[in-house]
Amino acid sequence: MDLALFFQHLANGISLGSLYALIAIGYTMVYGILRLINFAHGDLLMMSAYIVFYGMLVFALPWWLSVVLAVLLTAALGMGIERAAYRPLRDSPRISVLISAIGVSFFLQNLGIVVFGGRAKAVYRPAWLAATIDIGGVSITTLALLIPGVTLILLLMLSHLVYRTKTGMAMRAVSRDYDTARLMGIDVDRIISFTFVTGSALAAVGGIMWALRYPQIHPMIGVMPGLKCFVAAVFGGIGNIPGAVLGGFLLGIGEIMLVAFIPNLAGYRDAFAFVILILTLLFRPTGLLGEKMAEKV
Amino acid sequence: MRNKRTMILLAVLLVAAFVFAGCGDKEAGGEEEVTEDVIRIGVYEPMTGDSAAGGQMTWEGIQLANELYPEVLGKQVRLFLEDNKTDKVEAANAVNRLIEHHKVVAIIGSYGSSMSMAGGPVAQEKGIPVVGCSPTNPLVTLGNDYYFRVCFIDPFQGRVMAQYAFESLGAETAVIIRNVADDYAVGLGNYFQEAFVEFTGSEDSILSVLDYQKGDQDFTAQLTTVKNLNPDVVFAPGSYGDSALMIRQARELGIQQPFLGGDTWEAPEFIEVGGEAVEGAVLSTHYSPEATPTAISEEFVQVYKEKFGKEANAFAALGFDAYMVILDAIERAGSAEPQAIRDALAATENFQGVTGIITLDENGDATKSAVILKVDNGEFRYLTTVNP
Numbered sequence: 001m002d003l004a005l006f007f008q009h010l011a012n013g014i015s016l017g018s019l020y021a022l023i024a025i026g027y028t029m030v031y032g033i034l035r036l037i038n039f040a041h042g043d044l045l046m047m048s049a050y051i052v053f054y055g056m057l058v059f060a061l062p063w064w065l066s067v068v069l070a071v072l073l074t075a076a077l078g079m080g081i082e083r084a085a086y087r088p089l090r091d092s093p094r095i096s097v098l099i100s101a102i103g104v105s106f107f108l109q110n111l112g113i114v115v116f117g118g119r120a121k122a123v124y125r126p127a128w129l130a131a132t133i134d135i136g137g138v139s140i141t142t143l144a145l146l147i148p149g150v151t152l153i154l155l156l157m158l159s160h161l162v163y164r165t166k167t168g169m170a171m172r173a174v175s176r177d178y179d180t181a182r183l184m185g186i187d188v189d190r191i192i193s194f195t196f197v198t199g200s201a202l203a204a205v206g207g208i209m210w211a212l213r214y215p216q217i218h219p220m221i222g223v224m225p226g227l228k229c230f231v232a233a234v235f236g237g238i239g240n241i242p243g244a245v246l247g248g249f250l251l252g253i254g255e256i257m258l259v260a261f262i263p264n265l266a267g268y269r270d271a272f273a274f275v276i277l278i279l280t281l282l283f284r285p286t287g288l289l290g291e292k293m294a295e296k297v
Numbered sequence: 298m299r300n301k302r303t304m305i306l307l308a309v310l311l312v313a314a315f316v317f318a319g320c321g322d323k324e325a326g327g328e329e330e331v332t333e334d335v336i337r338i339g340v341y342e343p344m345t346g347d348s349a350a351g352g353q354m355t356w357e358g359i360q361l362a363n364e365l366y367p368e369v370l371g372k373q374v375r376l377f378l379e380d381n382k383t384d385k386v387e388a389a390n391a392v393n394r395l396i397e398h399h400k401v402v403a404i405i406g407s408y409g410s411s412m413s414m415a416g417g418p419v420a421q422e423k424g425i426p427v428v429g430c431s432p433t434n435p436l437v438t439l440g441n442d443y444y445f446r447v448c449f450i451d452p453f454q455g456r457v458m459a460q461y462a463f464e465s466l467g468a469e470t471a472v473i474i475r476n477v478a479d480d481y482a483v484g485l486g487n488y489f490q491e492a493f494v495e496f497t498g499s500e501d502s503i504l505s506v507l508d509y510q511k512g513d514q515d516f517t518a519q520l521t522t523v524k525n526l527n528p529d530v531v532f533a534p535g536s537y538g539d540s541a542l543m544i545r546q547a548r549e550l551g552i553q554q555p556f557l558g559g560d561t562w563e564a565p566e567f568i569e570v571g572g573e574a575v576e577g578a579v580l581s582t583h584y585s586p587e588a589t590p591t592a593i594s595e596e597f598v599q600v601y602k603e604k605f606g607k608e609a610n611a612f613a614a615l616g617f618d619a620y621m622v623i624l625d626a627i628e629r630a631g632s633a634e635p636q637a638i639r640d641a642l643a644a645t646e647n648f649q650g651v652t653g654i655i656t657l658d659e660n661g662d663a664t665k666s667a668v669i670l671k672v673d674n675g676e677f678r679y680l681t682t683v684n685p
Contacts, residue, residue, distance in 0.1 A: 005525050008550075012517035118345030118380075119353060120538050122569035132549050139551045214514040215545070216538050216570045220346065224512050259509075259518035266508040266519065267477040 004137035009260045010253065015144035017252020019210055022151040023229040024236070024244035025158060026202030032239035033175045033195045035094065039101040040081060042226020043108035044200050045207035048074040049217045050116055052208055053123055063126060071204040078200025079193055086196075087189070090178075105226075112219030123215040147209050154202065155245055161198070162241070171195060175239075224270070231277045237290025246288060251276065336374045336633045338623060339395030341406035341416055346383025347511070347536045350564035351408035351612055355430050358616030359405060361597075361604055362624075369624045370633065377401055381412050388412035392419040392427075401425065402635050403627075405619045408612060409561075410434030410481035417444045426639040428623055430615035431560060431583065434484040438661040445642050445661035447618040447650060448583050449685070451481070451559075455488025457581045457667045457683045458532065458557050463496040466555060468529035470497075470504050474519055474543065476535045477508035485534040485559050493532075504528050509539070516543040517550065524552050532557045537564040541571035548574040555579065563611055568675055578672045579680070583611040584652040585668045587679035597651040611652070611668075618650035 023045060030038045048070045055066030085104050089097045129143045162168040173181040174191045182188050210225060211217050228251065229244075236247025251273060259266045280287060340359055342352035356378065363376050377399040379391035388407060395401045396419070404420055404427040407413050413432035420427045421443045429437055429446035433454055438444045462468040471493055475482040490503050504526045507519040520543070523531060531547070533540050533556055544556050555577060562580040571578070584590075586598045586609045597617060601609040625648055626641035627633055648655040653665045669680040 002525070005521065008521045008524075009518060012515075012521060015517070016515050113345050118349040120347075120349065120566050120570065122566065122572070130549065132551065134551070139549065141549050214542055216514075216542055216566070218346075218349070218538075224514075256515075256518045260522060263505070263507055263519075263522065267510045269510055269513065 007136075008138045009256055011138050011140050011144065013253030013256035014148065014249065015140075015213075015252075016256060017249035018144075018148035018151045019206070019213060019248075020225075020229050020232045020252045021245040021248025022147065022154065022209060023203065023206035023225055024232040024248045025151070025154060025241060026199040026206065027229050028233040028236070028238055028241060028244035029158065029162075029202070030195060030199040031233065032241070033171050034086075034192060035175075036086065036097050037101065037230065038199065039098075039226065039230075040104040040108060041199070041203050042222030042224075042229070043105050043112075044074050044078055044081075044203040044222070045210060045225060046112060046217070046219060046222035047077060047108065048204035048207035049123065049211035049221065050112070050121075051204075052211060053121055053217060056124055063124075067208055070208060071201050074204035074207070075197045075201040078196045078203070081200075082193060082196040087192075109219050109223070116219060118219065120216050120218040123211045123217055125212055125215050129212060143212055147213065150205065150209065151245065151248075154205065155241065158198070158202075158241055167191070167194065228270075228273050231273045235276055235280050235287055237287025240287065240289045243287055243289035250288075334372050336369060336372050336627065337377060337399060337401045338374060338620070339377045339379065339392075339399055339401035339404040339406075341379045341381045341388060341391040341395060341404065341412070342408055343383040343412065344378070344380040347538060348383040348409050348412075348561075350537060350566050351431070351561065352381075352383075354564070354610050354612035355406075355408050355616035357605060358430075358601075358613030358618075359620050361601060361613070362617040362620035364604075365600065366621065366624055369627050370631065372633070374624070381407055381416070383409065383412065385411055385415035388415040389419050392416040396420070396423050396425050402633050403428070403623050403638050405430065405616070405623065407432060409479075410437055410484065411479055413437045413444070414480055417441045420444070424639075425635045426623075426626075426642055428619040428642065430619045431612055432481070433560065434480050435660075435662075436480065436484070442643075442661075443639055445622075445645075445657055447622055447652065447655055447663050448560075448615055449665045449667060450662055451485045452488045453685055454559055454581050454667060455485050455490075456492040457669070458559065458579075459489050459492035459496055460683070461579065461581075461669060462493065462530045462532070462557055466530055469499075470502050470528045471530045471532055472504050472523050472526055472528040473506045474516070474523070474531060474533045474535070475506065475508060476511055476513075476539060478511040479535065481559075481561065482534040486532065489532050489534070509535075513539070514542055516546050520547050520550050520552060523547070523554075524550055528554060530555050530557055534559045535561065537562050537567035538570060541567045541569075541575060544571050544578060545574040560611060563670065563677060568672060568677075571672075575672050576674075579669060580671075580677075581667045581669050581683075583665070583667065584609075584614045585611070585670060585677070585679040588668060588682055590653045590666070591649050591651065593649055594651045594653075614651045618652050618655065621650060622648055622655060 027041050051070040052066045055061045085100045131142050170186045170191050232247035232251045233244045236243030344352050381388035381391045410432040421441050426443045431448050433451045435450045473486045475486040558580045560582040563582045589595045598609050630637040630641035645657040655663045666682050666684045668682050670677040671680050
């Protein structure tokens with residue numbers, strides 16, 4: 001085994017894994033607070049990619065403004081979804097909310113087809129992001145270096161928000177018990193809204209990074225990342241933010257290594273992710289970092 | 298009260314999802330009124346999903362043909378479009394819907410061999426003839442007396458590209474990367490392999506056949522293997538979107554070798570998504586407006602440009618031809634009964650189509666030339682025509 005070749009595969013795996021990690025953070029945070037698997041997370045990602053696309057191409061905005069706009073609009077969309085599809089179901093059995101989430105997901109996909117059209121669109125990528133750097137025979141794009149950085153920064157920011165701020169304390173209280181939190185003077189509706197806004201903003205950043213890494217967008221683009229990142233979140237311990245990052249990285253590296261070293265199984269790459277999901281649920285339902293049940297966010 | 302609201306909300310969401318899902322189908326809902334003086338022809342093409350561009354280009358050609366030639370046997374021809382969503386199950390459903398709901402007498406479709414192979418048996422069982430525009434896998438028509446096509450098939454296409462790689466590029470070794478879930482890609486990859494081994498005279502000239510799965514967007518693992526194997530060319534039959542992403546990632550990994558592909562690469566998206574990276578990519582396809590084979594072909598190029606404001610492409614041309622072949626069959630049969638249309642289609646001989654002269658053989662396949670295109674300065678440029 002050539003060492004440079006191995007490190008190239010590893011670099012590819014980290015690059016893919018950091019994208020999974022980035023998207024899984026938002027997934028796991030929303031679950032941690034609300035015990036709700038937000039199946040529309042992947043579709044919010046798609047929406048944000050389209051907002052960036054239209055912002056830059058149709059309205060000719062500078063790329064940084066499009067990015068800011070995409071994060072804000074996707075966050076607003078997430079808040080709207082929570083109001084319309086989840087809040088009315090807050091006192092219903094959990095399964096109803098789950099089904100509502102699946103409905104929202106289908107709704108966004110089909111809305112995407114109607115509004116944006118079924119044909120794929122190419123995303124413009126600033127040249128400095130696509131530049132390739134060669135380190136000892138290993139080719140890495142600047143974007144592949146940027147994404148893990150963004151992931152880690154967001155991870156730190158989110159940890160700070162949840163564990164070091166008053167709002168974070170309120171979020172953790174809500175995640176334990178709505179009624180008791182309300183008795184303590186916490187505005188539960190506001191906190192849940194805030195959770196969705198944060199989660200959706202994270203999905204937006206994930207969507208933008210995804211669209212830059214794989215510069216082709218269509219209305220179904222969020223489906224697979226959504227499912228894969230759900231697996232990553234469960235693998236790492238759903239509700240646990242560092243766990244989601246770890247799960248994302250391991251899933252990405254695992255997938256790349258599977259395709260690289262057992263090429264005959266390349267067609268089962270998605271199956272690999274779901275086998276991990278099943279095994280995790282069977283043998284370690286709390287995930288890799290999930291033992292701190294009480295600390296769950 | 299809460300529960301009631303829950304139910305209503307769920308119902309609204311579900312209904313909304315279904316309504317939007319059905320939006321591609323303008324005829325959805327309500328029973329069809331079948332009248333005697335209208336000839337109903339169904340179209341099932343991918344209007345959404347991975348092959349949306351191919352289906353939409355084909356549909357433009359079919360619509361143009363219908364606009365220019367709206368009547369046969371003194372009756373109006375009406376088209377019914379069903380979106381097969383680039384999905385095998387949806388394709389079978391679409392054919393079923395065209396026959397059972399829209400009561401069509403003949404069907405056109407589909408871009409993508411996998412979808413055609415899913416739709417074919419349904420039409421065969423119901424005895425409705427189908428004319429494919431661009432499904433090139435031999436299995437589409439094999440053993441199905443009701444399936445015809447106006448394009449060449451992949452044993453020829455694979456050979457054309459193998460010959461190009463060997464003779465024009467002087468390649469001695471190649472790697473194939475294919476979408477393992479796509480019948481078109483797997484078939485075309487195999488035919489390329491056979492022909493390339495024959496040309497080079499060496500079993501080892503194909504260094505590796507690498508797979509990916511439908512929906513994959515990250516090809517870095519396969520491409521790193523390619524880089525390590527260092528072949529002279531890479532043959533990558535797959536959808537325009539997958540391949541464009543793949544070639545981009547290949548260039549990022551420092552792979553300089555030429556990429557070759559098949560007719561599915563011919564879509565504006567290939568160049569839009571691929572950008573600089575796909576410059577120099579070479580593909581085989583059915584037709585180029587730069588090399589018109591027949592008189593009607595030149596007329597088509599003009600009319601197409603007037604209507605859509607852009608250059609014609611192979612899929613629009615094949616869509617046009619598929620419609621015209623059906624009209625010709627109905628005229629010769631003197632009847633719009635499915636069985637009569639089928640028999641007349643099977644007897645199609647020397648039909649002057651936009652993409653060439655069409656004679657359908659005992660399998661229902663056409664034997665036609667292929668053109669080779671190269672991406673040059675962000676455009677598909679005509680290189681040469683290869684005759685069978």
